[in-house]
Amino acid sequence: xxxxxxxxxxxxxxxxxxxxxxxxxxxxxxxxxxxxxxxxxxxxxxxxxxxxxxxxxxxxxxxxxxxxxxxxxxxxxxxxxxxxxxxxxxxxxxxxxxxxxxxxxxxxxxxxxxxxxxxxxxxxxxxxxxxxxxxxxxxxxxxxxxxxxxxx
Numbered sequence: 124x125x126x127x128x129x130x131x132x133x134x135x136x137x138x139x140x141x142x143x144x145x146x147x148x149x150x151x152x153x154x155x156x157x158x159x160x161x162x163x164x165x166x167x168x169x170x171x172x173x174x175x176x177x178x179x180x181x182x183x184x185x186x187x188x189x190x191x192x193x194x195x196x197x198x199x200x201x202x203x204x205x206x207x208x209x210x211x212x213x214x215x216x217x218x219x220x221x222x223x224x225x226x227x228x229x230x231x232x233x234x235x236x237x238x239x240x241x242x243x244x245x246x247x248x249x250x251x252x253x254x255x256x257x258x259x260x261x262x263x264x265x266x267x268x269x270x271x272x273x274x275x
Contacts, residue, residue, distance in 0.1 A: 134213065134228070138206045145198040152192055162258075174254035186247055193243035198236065205235060 161169030173192070176185045209228055217224045257263050 130224075131210075134210065135206070138202065138209075142199065142202045145195050145202065148195045149199045152195065170254060170257065174250045185251075186244075189247045190240065190243055193246075194236070194240055197239050197243070201236075201239070205232065 161171055162175070163169060173189060176182060180188075209232055212231055213224060213228045216227055
């Protein structure tokens with residue numbers, strides 16, 4: 124019983140530290156992005172600079188920067204809902220105190236985040252392409268306002 128309680132404390136402690144670290148880095152990163160501003164677009168909105176290269180930055184560097192931001196924000200947003208699932212997985216896979224239990228749980232969590240990182244890797248080139256088209260075609264950059272069935 125004591126080892127189970129210690130295992131539970133360690134699991135939730137590591138999860139809380141990981142969340143706090145990723146949330147703190149996300150806040151700092153968002154503050155630096157906000158200070159950069161955006162690019163004014165037709166229709167009065169601002170395009171995020173996340174889809175642009177900074178002066179002197181290569182495209183692989185821009186992609187790496189985006190992916191780093193994506194992973195940190197993803198962990199901060201998804202970890203709170205993932206932790207209960209990982210805890211249930213941990214309980215189903217083995218007994219407390221087993222050395223392989225921590226590795227299997229970490230592997231399940233890393234696998235989950237790896238899949239979402241792959242999605243981010245696919246989203247970046249699509250976002251860059253859409254931003255390039257919007258800069259060349261001002262008509263596409265305007266916000267689309269449709270009339271709702273509920274509007275009078």
